[in-house]
Amino acid sequence: MRSGSRSSRALLYAACFAVTLVVLVPLYIAVTGGAKGMGQLLSEPLGLPVPFMVTQYSDLLLGKVGTYWRALANSSLVAGASVAIELLVCAGAAFALARLRFRLNSALYNYFLLGLLFPLAVCILPLYLQIRGLGLLNRYWGVILPQVAFQIPLQVLLLRGFFRSIPKELEDATEIDGYGPLGFLWYMVLPLSTPILATSGVLTLVVSWNNFFLPLLVFNSNAKFTLPMGVMDFMGEHMTGWNLVLGYLTLAMIPAVLLFIFAQKYIVAGLTGGAVKG
Amino acid sequence: MRRIACLIGLLVLLPGLALFAAPVKFSFWHIGVNDPDKSFYQSVVDGYLKLHPNVTIDMTILENEAFKAKTSTLMQSGDPPDVFQSWGGGLMSTYAAAGLLRDISKEVLGTAWGGSMAPGVLGVYQYNGKQYGMPYDMGAVSFWYNKDLLAKVGYTTFPATWPDLLKLVSKLKAAGITPIAVGAGDKWPAHFWWSYLAIRLGGKPIFQNVLSGKGKGFNDPAFVKAGQLLLDLANLKPFQDGFLAATWPDQAGFIGDGKAAFHLMGQWSPSAESAYSVSKKGILDKEGMAPFPSVPGGVGKATDAFGGGNGFAIGKNAPDEAVDFLKFLTNKENNSRYAATGNIIPTVKGADVSLKDPNARMVKGLVDKAGYYQLYLDQFFPPAVGGVVNDSVQAILAGTQTPAQAAAAIQTAYDENK
Amino acid sequence: MKTNARTAALPTLLLLIGPAFILFTMLVVVPVVQAAVYSLYRWNGMGPLTAFRGLQNFVTLFTNATFQKAVWHNVLIVIVSLGIEIPLALGLALIIGRSDFPLAVFFRTFFFLPYVLSEVITGVLWQFIYHPQYGLVKAIVSFISPSAPSPVLLGNPHITLWVIMIVIVWKYFGFHMTILIAGLQDIPEELREAARIDGASNGQVNRYITIPLLRTTLQISVFFSIIGSFQVFDVVWAMGKGDPVNAAETMVTYLYKFGIQRLNIGLGSAVAVTIFAVCLVFSVFYQRTLMREER
Numbered sequence: 008m009r010s011g012s013r014s015s016r017a018l019l020y021a022a023c024f025a026v027t028l029v030v031l032v033p034l035y036i037a038v039t040g041g042a043k044g045m046g047q048l049l050s051e052p053l054g055l056p057v058p059f060m061v062t063q064y065s066d067l068l069l070g071k072v073g074t075y076w077r078a079l080a081n082s083s084l085v086a087g088a089s090v091a092i093e094l095l096v097c098a099g100a101a102f103a104l105a106r107l108r109f110r111l112n113s114a115l116y117n118y119f120l121l122g123l124l125f126p127l128a129v130c131i132l133p134l135y136l137q138i139r140g141l142g143l144l145n146r147y148w149g150v151i152l153p154q155v156a157f158q159i160p161l162q163v164l165l166l167r168g169f170f171r172s173i174p175k176e177l178e179d180a181t182e183i184d185g186y187g188p189l190g191f192l193w194y195m196v197l198p199l200s201t202p203i204l205a206t207s208g209v210l211t212l213v214v215s216w217n218n219f220f221l222p223l224l225v226f227n228s229n230a231k232f233t234l235p236m237g238v239m240d241f242m243g244e245h246m247t248g249w250n251l252v253l254g255y256l257t258l259a260m261i262p263a264v265l266l267f268i269f270a271q272k273y274i275v276a277g278l279t280g281g282a283v284k285g
Numbered sequence: 286m287r288r289i290a291c292l293i294g295l296l297v298l299l300p301g302l303a304l305f306a307a308p309v310k311f312s313f314w315h316i317g318v319n320d321p322d323k324s325f326y327q328s329v330v331d332g333y334l335k336l337h338p339n340v341t342i343d344m345t346i347l348e349n350e351a352f353k354a355k356t357s358t359l360m361q362s363g364d365p366p367d368v369f370q371s372w373g374g375g376l377m378s379t380y381a382a383a384g385l386l387r388d389i390s391k392e393v394l395g396t397a398w399g400g401s402m403a404p405g406v407l408g409v410y411q412y413n414g415k416q417y418g419m420p421y422d423m424g425a426v427s428f429w430y431n432k433d434l435l436a437k438v439g440y441t442t443f444p445a446t447w448p449d450l451l452k453l454v455s456k457l458k459a460a461g462i463t464p465i466a467v468g469a470g471d472k473w474p475a476h477f478w479w480s481y482l483a484i485r486l487g488g489k490p491i492f493q494n495v496l497s498g499k500g501k502g503f504n505d506p507a508f509v510k511a512g513q514l515l516l517d518l519a520n521l522k523p524f525q526d527g528f529l530a531a532t533w534p535d536q537a538g539f540i541g542d543g544k545a546a547f548h549l550m551g552q553w554s555p556s557a558e559s560a561y562s563v564s565k566k567g568i569l570d571k572e573g574m575a576p577f578p579s580v581p582g583g584v585g586k587a588t589d590a591f592g593g594g595n596g597f598a599i600g601k602n603a604p605d606e607a608v609d610f611l612k613f614l615t616n617k618e619n620n621s622r623y624a625a626t627g628n629i630i631p632t633v634k635g636a637d638v639s640l641k642d643p644n645a646r647m648v649k650g651l652v653d654k655a656g657y658y659q660l661y662l663d664q665f666f667p668p669a670v671g672g673v674v675n676d677s678v679q680a681i682l683a684g685t686q687t688p689a690q691a692a693a694a695i696q697t698a699y700d701e702n703k
Numbered sequence: 704m705k706t707n708a709r710t711a712a713l714p715t716l717l718l719l720i721g722p723a724f725i726l727f728t729m730l731v732v733v734p735v736v737q738a739a740v741y742s743l744y745r746w747n748g749m750g751p752l753t754a755f756r757g758l759q760n761f762v763t764l765f766t767n768a769t770f771q772k773a774v775w776h777n778v779l780i781v782i783v784s785l786g787i788e789i790p791l792a793l794g795l796a797l798i799i800g801r802s803d804f805p806l807a808v809f810f811r812t813f814f815f816l817p818y819v820l821s822e823v824i825t826g827v828l829w830q831f832i833y834h835p836q837y838g839l840v841k842a843i844v845s846f847i848s849p850s851a852p853s854p855v856l857l858g859n860p861h862i863t864l865w866v867i868m869i870v871i872v873w874k875y876f877g878f879h880m881t882i883l884i885a886g887l888q889d890i891p892e893e894l895r896e897a898a899r900i901d902g903a904s905n906g907q908v909n910r911y912i913t914i915p916l917l918r919t920t921l922q923i924s925v926f927f928s929i930i931g932s933f934q935v936f937d938v939v940w941a942m943g944k945g946d947p948v949n950a951a952e953t954m955v956t957y958l959y960k961f962g963i964q965r966l967n968i969g970l971g972s973a974v975a976v977t978i979f980a981v982c983l984v985f986s987v988f989y990q991r992t993l994m995r996e997e998r
Contacts, residue, residue: 015905022798023795023798023799026810026814027810027813029873030813030814030816030817030877032839033828033829033832033839033873034816034828036828036831036832036839037828040831045563046563048837049563049836049837050842051842052838052839095722096722096723096726099718099719099720099722100719100720100722100723100724102719103715103719107715107719109716115720115724118727119723119727121983122727122731122732123930123986124930124979124982124983124986125731125735125975125978125979125982126934126936126955126978128934128936128958128959128975129738129934129955129958129975129978130731130735130738130975131959131963132361132738132741132748132962132968132971132972133733133734133735133737133738133741133972134734135358135361135362136361136362136734136737137729137730137733137734137737139363139364144362152726152730153730155726156727156729156731157730157731159723159726159727159731163723187712187715188715189715189718189719192719213819217820217821217822217823219821219822219823219937224358227359227366228345229345229346234821235821235822235823235824238821238823238824238827239351239823239827240347240348240351243318243347243348243350243351244318244319244348246532246535246538246561247537247538247562248563249831249834252827252831253831256824256827259821259824260820260824263819263820263824264816264819266819267815267816267819268812271812271815353964354964357748357963357964358963360749361748361968363749379747379966380749383747383749383750384749384750385749469947470858470943470947472946526835526836526852526855526858527834527836527853527856527858527859529855529858529859529860529946529947529948530855530858530863530943530946531858668964668965668966669965669967672960672961672964676948676949679946680948683860683948685948
């Protein structure tokens, strides 16, 4: 190996393993904690669950305790719709800003970018009143639409950067074939952009999936609660039953982890490609 | 003649039938996440639906803190639930003043429904003389202690004076037992201590002065002394580890698992202690109850009580059926049934015969005997002031504010929000 | 990069940008403007806006000791992010970003994982770890020294902010590391090779070649880090709501607690406007400085 002595290598290796431990130990505790009795949880948080209390996990999964599946379904519904609409809306806007010349182009772009400066919490009350005014309280759209709106700055930034890098020759080619800008978008740009679109979708998915504040305000009925709300709710009810809470947390983490394993490529590509080059 | 009577009878009945035949829906929000409350509410809803099959009830159950967070935004949206949990007092008055509640004076005052409860109790849910809700529970805050743990240090009864209580704390500490559990993270359990000390020290006059603006308000020496006594107690380090971040469920569970000797809490305490404990059993027959001790030099009466209850308020858009539902919930039969669970001190006269638990009967006794009854301060005042009361007590316990500073902060908040 | 632009027809423009513009304006911009308006009133959120107070809310805000504390905490979080989180991310990026580092993919995956978890889950999980009676830290302490008192972490006003910052670093270091690794991959390996052949050690290669070339990426990382630090809310709220005694209060928890929960909408909106102004000024300043350097 060319770089460094073997001992310095080993050191770096050890450092990485140490960090990995720090990352994984909390997660390990959650997973195993869910299968332990409270007694064992208190005395041996790091140990393996013996006996393995299957009933705790099965109760959670069967819906005897908590409402995992319903929360999961709600989260999926909201996230799916948010991603679909976000892609539609942002791809269109990003394309126009990237490739079409018009007077307000620069102004509009900066207008959208301003949105990066406010977190949701800043406009929460007027936003809430706005949602109510539109009659969207306690409805899925009341969460989906604002979520999309708040994602617009980042996703337009991301997508525009990519769209700008598409060579003019391709555009000229479609023009020769008789297509206008919309045709260019539909037949050429979008097919070429699947990686970045996947990234954009995944980023929105993560944000929507983990969003707590907005659903908390919009959804009144327990039936519509999303997963983070389910966690807080569950915790409120079973607060001192930490083993159950950890079990619920584990189940709540699984979709995020699965998503991450499958979509890691896109998330990374997007953050780096868009963020760095945009 | 008979035919005309029948006709008249029909004409009278028909509108009534029409009222009860049309489908009606209303929302019902409560904080009974655990049993016995959860099953009780479900049974009341089921019972009402059986009697009124055209009604649909949209029930939302939220845990205490989540409920407070949620209702505050709902109220601000101008869209209150129809029947929702309320502690009366200043917060409810804020809502009433903003026109968000339905005035049910017509249905309550001067009727059998209103007559079923003591006037003082009804008054907690009034604003400017109008009725906006009804209580089903009105108790008092008192000490709940573990008889076994106290016996270990030689106490068969709970101290009757404040200096005695401090002695008990020292003895418990020496024996390696955590004396007191308090959820100072949630803050409101801690404000119970300060408020009771103030009541014992200054009695009714100091609270009246706050409201009337006479005297020094919260800067009255009695309030400052209350903070000082609390600080003295805190300096004995009597609380469980991490008490400044502990929640109310933490506190209850601690007592329920026998890990601390006593705590200052309301009438719902025993069932919460078992629900939130690890063992889920609680301390059962080892549970003792005692009133707040007297404080030497205090002008407050030993019978003065501090506490509050639970009830429901009616939102401005509520249909008549919602009011009718509340009437059903607070009728003698249901109130007695709830009382029998031991979780509430019933408000309906005569419902207390089903209070089997001797501790619960004692709490009822405290309420009945009280010449002066003070509602929880963080509910009595509007949230901007109540929040500062809670913050200041936590600050005293954490040592970041002196008792005088805490009192001054509360007075400032009160002045700003008059 | 030359703009590959063509003049556009209005209907096309409306179709493409319209939806985004409408959604963004109605659900982001309008509420922010409304927040600015509310900040000039005293209002409890119910009923009409009547008590105009001008800039009184801002005066109250800036003279309020608790808010000052909150701002200071945000600054501390920025400092920790820039001083610990980003160097950590950079260090790890330099280690595993090398194409020859074994198990690089393995490490990259795990380091990025905390970022994907929701703040609520993270907050609850770490609350358990820090719990004085039931937590992991307590178990470790008891293991080492059975008679030691329970460690009070979140309940100790002096250290609660710091233990929360540990969680913030835990959650976000992987995000920054990932960005930096990508930036690293843009740096031609030949440059670093050349330096090594010339006899430079790894450390020197990093210091004189790699890091300077990473400059743009680092700037982006720093930018997101600072903006994020000003806006942090979920993790802090889930771990104690900024208490006890405001020891972990941030600007946004202050907004929620003193503005929304205490029904003081005017004050809360003043906080919102302040946060926006801070972020705006910072962004403009940051961009200007960067652009100036690049020239």
